Amino acid sequence: MYGIGILKGLGVTLRRFVETYTADLEWWGTKRTPETFAIRQGPQSKGLNTVEYPDEKTAVPERFRFIPFLVVNNFDEPYAPGHDWCTSCGICAKVCPPQCIWIVRGKDPNTGRPKPEPEAFYIDIDICMNCGYCSEYCPFDAIKMDHDYELASFDRTTNHIYDKKKLSKEVRYWQTIAPTTALEEAIMRGQWEHKDTLKVAKKAGIPMTEPVWENRGAAQHNPEIVKATQQAAAADAAPAPAAAPGAAAPAPQKISIDVESASVDQLANWSADESLPLEARAAAGVKLDGMIRDKEFKPTSTHRKAVSAVKKAAKAEDKTIEELASGFSLGEVTTTPAAPAAVSAAPASAQQPAAPAPAAGAVIDVEGAEPAQLAEWSADESLPLEARAAAAVKLDGMIREKTYKPSSTDRKALSAAKKAAKEADTSIEDAAQGFTPGGAVAAAPAQPAAAPAAPPPAAPAEAAPPAEGGGDLQTEIEAARELERKGKAKEIKLSSADRKRIAEAKKAAKEAGIDW
Structure with missing residues (x-):
């Protein structure tokens, strides 16, 4: 009111002016080194600093927002390099205020079904207002705001519509520019992997990566591939079963596979037969799956399980049944017989007595x-x-x-x-x-009983259930009524056995024609 505020403001300006020269003396000879420059960009800075852009650039805060980018797995990851975190759900495109995001969902080339990954992803950076809504609403942490603001072009022909290739960046890049935020997100998720892999990983028995900063590079974002790799390694390491001495392996057989004229049951048998080549099983599975989809017959659980079995076998080979079926030619195929199982001799005393013959x-x-x-x-x-x-x-x-x-x-x-x-x-x-x-x-015969063991201690005798329709039934109904009355009046707390007793008494009363 009396100019005191103006004087205080001028005093701050004067102090910063003086500190500019005293700071130069303090950093004499080291003013331009990276270590000193980092300190001068922080809260310990004194005086008025002039940044000689573009040779020097002011450090941006971690939550600085500019053009979005897509997060993908590290390109050197052994199991799923460059795997998209984006599932092409379209939420970012819906919440974008200027509508500058376009997404094309990917499709399986063989079945035509949609895949949870983008085939194309475009952002018009001239329209983007850098609001960060896309990053905030993404349920999979697949889109983040970049710190790269040097996007100026020097001619009129440069395209400012970024495609998926230009937008995709490794997850380690996000962890570098925003380490604190990346760690906070991992702690909220409970693992470094993103949300859509958690359920699959639990079913596959693959542990998630603990969300600590030291484990940030150890996350595997495709548990299905990890499981297939582990199964293949276990199969290679497993020793072959020993055959019985003198037992000859069954000779391979040749059978004719004609999926076009086969019945649905025959297709199911071929699809589930592990002795057949995988290409033949896949061809039968594709035919059977198509008939199920076209509703040409009413499938049973056997048919569906056969299709699932061949799909699982193809998935273990990192292929689809359509891809495998393309390499199959109609005609005879050779089965792969199973190795004979080892026979262990048992002492005569350990042999079980023969089961009795079935009844008529x-x-x-x-x-x-x-x-x-x-x-x-x-x-x-x-x-x-x-x-x-x-x-x-x-x-x-x-x-x-x-x-x-x-x-x-x-x-x-x-x-x-x-x-x-x-x-x-x-x-x-x-x-x-x-x-x-x-x-x-024929009734199945009962298995011979083992030697009788010592009888367990006798349990306390329970009261026999009342005979239906007799005097005991009326007594039981009256007792159940009284029990229900006390429960409703909250005189006692009914247990599950009490409620069951009341329900049985009501049912018995209804069958006997007695009013409750």
């Missing part, structure tokens, strides 16, 4: 059977899985169509059949297709 065949007619009989067949572990599955499919259909009122026994039998099918890596529908309705099946 029983006729399984699921169409004319009652629900109780279907439930019994579904739960009978001595029957073949196909017969149990056929009975379970019929029983499940009757329950879904509400043709009768199912009991808990019926539902448990259905669950048992489904569990058995799941353990066999199939479903009851697929397993039932191998069953002939009305055919006789």
Whole structure:
């Protein structure tokens, strides 16, 4: 108000003016050295500094923003050199205020399916406003803001639309220009690798790189390639199994592979047959996969597993089934027989007793059977899985169509059949297709029991369940009602056993026609 502020400002200017010359005396003879120049660019600087650009350049802060660039793996990485972090999701192009980003998503040349990587990536640097939204919104840390601001051109013909090749820079470049930010991002992710590899790496059993500064160059960003390399190395290092003395290896066979006229089941068998050449398996897999996609038939889990098996085998060779199938010619192929397994002699005392002969065949007619009989067949572990599955499919259909009122026994039998099918890596529908309705099946004999062990200590006897429809049933219902009342009144805290008891009592009361 009285000019005190102006005087203070002039005093600061005068002090900086004087310090300019005193600093020159302090750095006498070393003013232009890189070490001194770095200090003069920092907060310890004194006086008014003149930077002789372009011979000298002012240091930019770590969070300085200029034209974006794409992060890729280091070009000397052994597993995936130059692998794009960008998945071409398009978020950066959507949030860009001046709309200066264009992305073309990559496609598989054989299948035409989209791939999570950009085929082309363009940024018009004349339009870019350096806001940093693309870097902020990128979910994979694949686009960052550069520090290179010397982009002037000296003619009118220079193209200022940067393509993917010009935008791509190694991850070590980002770690060099922004070391603190790069480390913070790695700590937030939990590893140096970016997010899209974490799930794949966990399934493959590949550990992520610990986010400490010393491990910044040890990250591998393609766990699938790492897994394939590890499997190949383990296969090379594994010793060949020893054959039994005097056992001759089975002779190779020649079979004719005609994928054009083969049935879907034959294609599935060829696709899953590891003794066939991989090219022949791939040709059958491509044909079967195409028929599944075109919906020419209703595929089962066996068909899908066969296609998955040949795709997995091709992936281990770092190829696709389409690439392998292109090198296959229709005709005879030679199988690769498996090596004979070593036979170890066992003492006579260790031999197991022979299993008893199977019981006589029983006729399984699921169409004319009652629900109780279907439930019994579904739960009978001595029957073949196909017969149990056929009975379970019929029983499940009757329950879904509400043709009768199912009991808990019926539902448990259905669950048992489904569990058995799941353990066999199939479903009851697929397993039932191998069953002939009305055919006789033989019950599987039980395995001989081992020597009886010492009996365990007797558990405390539990009360037998009340007989349905008798006086004990009424007593149990009354007890369950009282238990439910106390639980609702919060007099006691109901356990899971209490809730189960109440539910069973309600069900028994409903079946007996007793009002709850």
